[in-house]
Amino acid sequence: MEIEQAATDAEATSLSVSDQPEEKWISLRFVHSGKEYTVDLADSDRVFDLKAALDKLTTVPPERQKIIGLVKGKLPPDQATIRELNLANGKKFTLIGTPQGHEYKDPATLDLPDVFNDLDIDFSADPNSEAVRKFKNDSRNKRKIREAVAALNVNLMNPLREGKRLLVLDLDYTILDTKPLTSGALPPSECARPGLHEFLEAVYPYYDICVWSQTSWIWLETKLSELGMVGADKEYKIAFVLDKKPMFTVFSKRDGQDFTHQVKALKIIWTLFPQYSEHNTIHIDDLGRNFALNPNEGLKIAPFRDAHTLRASQDRELESLAIYLTHIATFPSFTAFRHNEWKRVVGRLQLP
Incomplete structure (x- = not known):
């Protein structure tokens, strides 16, 4: 599929007003x-x-x-x-108010607070909740998706393959301990979650891979290169990457208190590439709040931190996740699965 044609068709569809609620x-x-x-x-x-x-x-x-x-x-x-x-x-x-100055700030320090944050809501735990319904029907959120689609220019790194599912994969603290990488405390290979490349090679026959990170483009590109996920001879290819620009802010409640956070709306990808949908897309992230608009497609993974410790070196999360992803890829649609129960599914599959 040509990206220019996909974007043109998607914009025409997404910006049509016939099925959009009227806003004043x-x-x-x-x-x-x-x-x-x-x-x-x-x-x-x-x-x-x-x-x-x-x-x-x-x-x-x-x-x-x-x-x-x-x-x-x-x-x-x-x-x-x-x-x-x-x-x-x-x-x-x-x-x-005094305008912001233009003094230099280390981009790494600007990115980290957003992604290294223990305040979270796992929307995938209750995808049919009233809060989720309100998110999906909110006129502002729908408009933000349309605006993101119109502004987004996706550069395909590798061709999309016919008939493949889509894996949307977070980066920071999902497959990478970010802090020691950006600080230089550890070499890149020791910051990667154990089994990263083996995991990607295992799922690649079934999935096109998109990396979507809540970070700036320059640091996203740097991290992927240092990890050897792009520009290296691997048995998998990254189809495309998204940075923090298509994300937008939404408003939730956490423990009864107002909670403001960003979200990754899969509708943005589905509009640009209509071969993907809720039937064949799964989103892996360590932050469940990123699933606010697509809780049924979200799978929250345990965060990977403290890469220098023995506990981190024994992490087998990606090994188990590969089993789950290859299993569900054999079904015509993902909609029947509750991804928050993925470890139970893997446990049953591993029974003798």
């Missing part, structure tokens, strides 16, 4: 440092999106923003929708 838009005007700006927002957008838009226009980061005159009293939390603010079209307000 308003235009707001604000002044910062004597300059007037205009920002357009949908009523399904959140206060978080307003702050992000102000940051994009003025480079004043959200934590420095002081918004005056938009609402009476204190600005609602990030999770609140623009609809809830009951704003009139053309509403004026003032933004006060």
